[in-house]
Amino acid sequence: MTTFIAGGTGKTGRRVAARLEALGHSTRIGSRNGTPPFDWDRPDTWDAALDGVERAYIAYAPDVAVPSAPEHLAMFGKAAAHLSAITLLSGRGEPQAQEAEAALRSNAPQSTVLRASWFAQNFSEGLFVDDIVTGRLALPVGDVGEPFLDADDLADAAVATLVEKGHAGRLYELTGPRLLSFADAVHEIADAAGRAVTFQTVTPQEYATTLEGAPPDVVELVLMLFRELFDGRNAHLETGVADLLGREPRDFRAFAQANREAWR
Ligand SMILES: NC(=O)c1ccc[n+]([C@@H]2O[C@H](COP(=O)([O-])OP(=O)(O)OC[C@H]3O[C@@H](n4cnc5c(N)ncnc54)[C@H](OP(=O)(O)O)[C@@H]3O)[C@@H](O)[C@H]2O)c1
Numbered sequence: 001m002t003t004f005i006a007g008g009t010g011k012t013g014r015r016v017a018a019r020l021e022a023l024g025h026s027t028r029i030g031s032r033n034g035t036p037p038f039d040w041d042r043p044d045t046w047d048a049a050l051d052g053v054e055r056a057y058i059a060y061a062p063d064v065a066v067p068s069a070p071e072h073l074a075m076f077g078k079a080a081a082h083l084s085a086i087t088l089l090s091g092r093g094e095p096q097a098q099e100a101e102a103a104l105r106s107n108a109p110q111s112t113v114l115r116a117s118w119f120a121q122n123f124s125e126g127l128f129v130d131d132i133v134t135g136r137l138a139l140p141v142g143d144v145g146e147p148f149l150d151a152d153d154l155a156d157a158a159v160a161t162l163v164e165k166g167h168a169g170r171l172y173e174l175t176g177p178r179l180l181s182f183a184d185a186v187h188e189i190a191d192a193a194g195r196a197v198t199f200q201t202v203t204p205q206e207y208a209t210t211l212e213g214a215p216p217d218v219v220e221l222v223l224m225l226f227r228e229l230f231d232g233r234n235a236h237l238e239t240g241v242a243d244l245l246g247r248e249p250r251d252f253r254a255f256a257q258a259n260r261e262a263w264r
Contacts, residue, residue: 001025001026001054001055002025002026002027002028002052002053002054002055003016003017003020003025003026003027003028003053003054003055003056003057003162004027004028004030004049004050004053004055004056004057004080005017005020005027005028005029005030005056005057005059006030006038006040006056006057006058006059006060006061006076007030007031007057007058007059007060007061007089008027008028008029008030008031008034009029009031009033009034010059010061011059011119011121011125011126011151012059012089012119012151012154012155012158013029013030013057013059015151015152015154015155016057016155016158016159016162017029018155019155019156019159020159020162020163023159023163025163028049028053030049034049036048036049037049040060040061040068040072041068043072043075043079046075046076046079047079050079050080050083053080053083054083054084054085055083055084055085055086055162056080056083056085056086056087057086057087057089057158057162058073058076058086058087058088058089058104059089060072060073060088060089060100062218062221063091063221063225064088064089064090064091064094064096064097064100064101065091065094065096065097065100065221065224065225066096066217066221067096069096069097069099069100069103070099070100070102070103071103073088073100073101073103073104074103074104074106074107075107076104076108077103077104077105077106077107077108077111078107078108080108081107081108083108083110084110085110085112085161085162085167085168086104086108086110086111086112087111087112087113087114087158087161087162087167088100088101088104088111088112088113088114089114089116089154089158090113090114090115090116091115091116091229092115092116092117092173092175092229092234092238093228093229093233093234094228094229097115101113101171105169109168109169110168110169111168111169112161112167112168112169112170112171112172113170113171113172114154114157114158114161114172114174114240115171115172115173115174115240116149116154116174116175117146117147117148117149117174117175117176117234117238118146118148118149118229119148119149119150119151119154120148120149120150120151120176120185120252120255120256121150121151121255121259123185123186123189124255124259124262124263125262127222129262129263132186132189132193132197132263133263133264135195135196135197135198136197136198136199136200137182137186137197137198137199137200138199138200138201138202138206138207138210139182139199139200139201139202139207139226140201140202140203140204140206140207140223140226140227141182141201141226141230142181142201142230143181143183143201144181144230144231144232144235145179145180145181145235146179146180146181146182146185146229146230146234146235147175147176147177147178147179147180147234147235147236147237147238148176148180148185148252148255149174149175149176149241149249150176150249150250150252150255152250153174153176153241153245153249153250154174156241156244156245157172157174157240157241157244157245160244160245161244167244172240172243172244173238173239173240174238174240174241174244174249175236175237175238175240175241175249176237176249176250176251176252177237177248177249177250177251178237178251178252179235179236179237180252182199183199185199185252186198186199187199188252188253188256189256189263191256192253192256192257192259192260192263193256193260193263193264194260195263195264197263204223204226204227207222207223207226208223
């Protein structure tokens with residue numbers, strides 16, 4: 001059984017691929033540089049990417065909340081309607097992401113949706129790592145709690161939904177085990193890395209100036225995510241990891257300790 005992994009070179013996709021391969025399943029990595037190439041903006045690449053595939057994991061790029069996602073996912077659902085399992089990585093508390101989920105399911109009702117909280121790996125592999133290494137992270141977010149989720153837990157959960165029976169059409173909300181503010185998270189990272197790192201809340205306008213050079217739609221997306229996701233709506237824990245894996249999610253402190261080399 002071959003699993004197509006859209007976003008297979010990204011934070012979650014490469015973890016999902018590694019786990020499936022370790023279990024003896026074959027994978028096809030969905031990437032604009034893959035063989036064959038796969039590009040959300042070029043639907044003519046989708047049929048070849050899905051040829052001979054029986055399951056799919058979808059990490060939509062650049063973000064499941066962008067305006068193009070519902071249309072693309074509805075079309076992808078049609079192209080993938082024959083697959084035995086489809087798992088979509090979605091976001092928590094995002095009406096736009098829910099539109100994208102519904103669009104996929106309109107043509108592929110067997111799809112499983114994983115609504116994930118923010119990944120701890122945003123600090124070690126993503127947007128924030130360079131600022132942490134320079135010793136100061138400044139973001140337009142205040143003292144709100146977020147249950148950061150380890151991308152390894154997300155990948156374990158995604159693999160369970162793909163290889164086990166009983167997850168078709170289901171929705172799971174996945175969070176880490178503890179609410180931390182961004183200041184708390186930076187404090188734990190500084191502690192693990194053994195270096196001084198400060199966190200500062202800045203206005204959206206101040207933050208936008210630090211994204212100088214980024215395309216306007218990317219700046220708008222990032223500002224929208226900070227504005228909408230961290231108003232308190234996601235400041236609660238959910239049980240998706242335990243429901244799917246029968247164990248608790250990994251705590252942020254364990255993540256920070258395991259990734260301390262990323263910030264040295
Ligand atoms: N970060 C979070 O905290 C978080 C939390 C919940 C949900 N999410 C959702 O997670 C998804 C992103 O997943 P991720 O973090 O695993 O990925 P990621 O690390 O952001 O990597 C992006 C992936 O998408 C591919 N990609 C980029 N543009 C593409 C295009 N036009 N067509 C096809 N592939 C493209 C990239 O591959 P190539 O560059 O090789 O093409 C790469 O594999 C988004 O939908 C986001 O909404 C993120």
